[in-house]
Amino acid sequence: MPEPTTERVPRRRAETRRRLLDAALPVFAEEGFGRSTVEQICERAGYTRGAFYSNFASLDELFLAMWERRSATMTEAARTAVDQLGNTEPADVRAIVQHLLPAIPVDDAWFRVSAEFTAHALRNPSLLRVLTAREDAIVGALLPLLVDLLARTGRSIPDPAALGQALVALHDGTSAQCLIDPANPLVRQRREDLFVQVITAYTQEN
Incomplete structure (x- = not known):
């Protein structure tokens, strides 16, 4: 039928x-x-x-739909990574970073497109507000996962919003470095080290 x-x-x-x-x-x-x-x-x-x-309705709307889909994929990958740990307690902040970082990839094509769209949005206040809200939403979806893992190591986040902003800035900046010098393994290692240092700086032992 x-x-x-x-x-x-x-x-x-x-x-x-x-x-x-x-x-x-x-x-x-x-x-x-x-x-x-x-x-x-x-x-x-x-x-x-x-x-x-x-x-x-427009290429802007298409890009925002791409952003939404990519954000959902990244969030799901992070959730899967957390689920794979089960009840295991990560040894420290570095162990958490090493486990979660693969879920937040450095992607050449996406970096180029998102950087150009961000520049485009900076010239359009209403579009920039939408983009900012979308970025806040993905940070809001990912932070609870980090909070859970940090709690297992005996750490908490006094100011989640500040940590979220710091992590976004760190991801964007180190992504550019990784793409500029892709054959240098030290760049990836420094990216990991910086994530460890920033998370440690913005959290505290309970």
Whole structure:
């Protein structure tokens, strides 16, 4: 028996949206966010402009949907990493960093696109507010996981918001360093060391 039309349409729409999102990142990374067009993304995805505009009002909205999807993927990876520990108590802050850091990858294409979009948002106050809210949301989703792991080592966070801002700045800055000098293992090691130092500085023993 054929699927009811009401079920086929949402499924088809979700597939169209997924393919457009998949196509957008390489286009943005290759062309630059400011130079990319709806037509380029549609061509990469195999759709028409009509398919694009039935899912997204603009390239800005498409990017924010990409951000949302990437944030969800990263949060899920971090949760999985925490779940894998079970009831194990990490030895110290470094053990926590080593366990969680792979869930927050350094990605060349994403870094280029997100850096360009951030610069674009800085020229648009309303868009910047949306971007800031999205960043706050992912920090808010990840911090409880870190709080839980730190509690297992006997540490707490007096000011979670300050630590969240520090970790975002640290991730962005060290990501740039890793991408500029990818063959240097010391850069990755210093990234880990800095995460350990910052988390230690913003937490305290109970």
